[in-house]
Amino acid sequence: MRKVISLVLLAALTFSAALPLGAAGKLPRKAPEFVVQGADGGDKLLTSYRGKTVLLALMFTTCPHCQNISKLLSKIAPEYAGKGVQILGATFDGNAPRDYKKFNQAFVSGFPCGFSMQPTVLQFLGLAPEEPFFVPALVFIDKTGVIRSQYIGDEKFLGNPEVNIRAELDKIIKLGGGGPLAPAK
Numbered sequence: 001m002r003k004v005i006s007l008v009l010l011a012a013l014t015f016s017a018a019l020p021l022g023a024a025g026k027l028p029r030k031a032p033e034f035v036v037q038g039a040d041g042g043d044k045l046l047t048s049y050r051g052k053t054v055l056l057a058l059m060f061t062t063c064p065h066c067q068n069i070s071k072l073l074s075k076i077a078p079e080y081a082g083k084g085v086q087i088l089g090a091t092f093d094g095n096a097p098r099d100y101k102k103f104n105q106a107f108v109s110g111f112p113c114g115f116s117m118q119p120t121v122l123q124f125l126g127l128a129p130e131e132p133f134f135v136p137a138l139v140f141i142d143k144t145g146v147i148r149s150q151y152i153g154d155e156k157f158l159g160n161p162e163v164n165i166r167a168e169l170d171k172i173i174k175l176g177g178g179g180p181l182a183p184a185k
Contacts (some may be wrong), residue, residue, distance in 0.1 A: 026126070031139075034124050036090045038055045038100060039114030044088060050145050052086045053172050055165070057113075058121050058137040060093035061103040065153065070107035072162055076169075077110035083145070083173055090112030092121045110148045125150060138165070142172050 032057070033044040040151055048056065057073055059066030070089065077087045089111060091100045096115035104113050119129060134153025141147050149168060151157040157164050 003022065005045065013120065014070070027150070028148050029126075031141050031145050031147045032124060033089075034116070034120070036088060036112065036114040036116060037097075039088070039090075044112050044114065046088070046141070049086045051143055052084050053119075053143055053169065054139075054141040055063035055085065055169065056139040056141065057089045058116075058125070058135065058139065059089060059091050059103075060135045061096055061099040062092045062093060063135050063162075067103075067107045069136045069138075069158075069161060070103070070113070072165070073111060074107070074109045076165060080169055081110075083169075085169055085173070087111035090116040090121065092116045092118050094118075125152070126130045140168050140172055142175060148172050148175070 001145075031046060036044040036046075046056070056074070057066075057069060059069065073087050073089070077085075080087070087110075089108060091103055092115060096103075100113065100115040121137075122129055122131070122133070123160065125133070125137055125139070136158070137150060137152045138158075139147055139150040149172075157168075
């Protein structure tokens with residue numbers, strides 16, 4: 001009997017480890033406060049952008065995919081600013097406090113980008129500290145501060161990022177404020 005219970009527990013753990021990473025945090029959910037340190041010379045609070053649609057990009061300074069996403073977001077940011085969208089970036093690899101300024105000089109323009117600590121980012125994403133993850137992670141937050149969607153590094157969404165990011169932003173803009181936890185349509 002103990003062997004059967006052990007096998008069932010092992011199977012459950014294996015299955016839960018294989019769940020898609022985007023399923024980690026239930027959606028929609030209220031965005032907790034998040035601080036991007038050092039962005040544009042100071043700290044930026046996520047709640048200071050309430051009333052705007054926010055795309056929060058969470059990246060590593062050394063990740064080529066993150067570097068490419070930053071370049072793309074630098075292109076998209078001015079186009080969507082007039083539509084009430086704020087793009088915000090945070091690097092969170094081990095050297096981010098030291099390297100985020102070099103990252104910004106090379107890859108970021110048109111939106112604030114600073115750094116955060118990995119435990120804070122994982123908690124914000126709804127991931128357990130031991131859970132594997134990939135970068136970049138993109139979090140889409142509506143005007144009322146509700147996370148409507150999030151995509152983590154290895155998801156199909158990032159296979160065609162320009163088209164998919166624009167489509168997701170357009171969908172959330174169209175959704176408007178619609179109530180704090182109203183399901184996305």
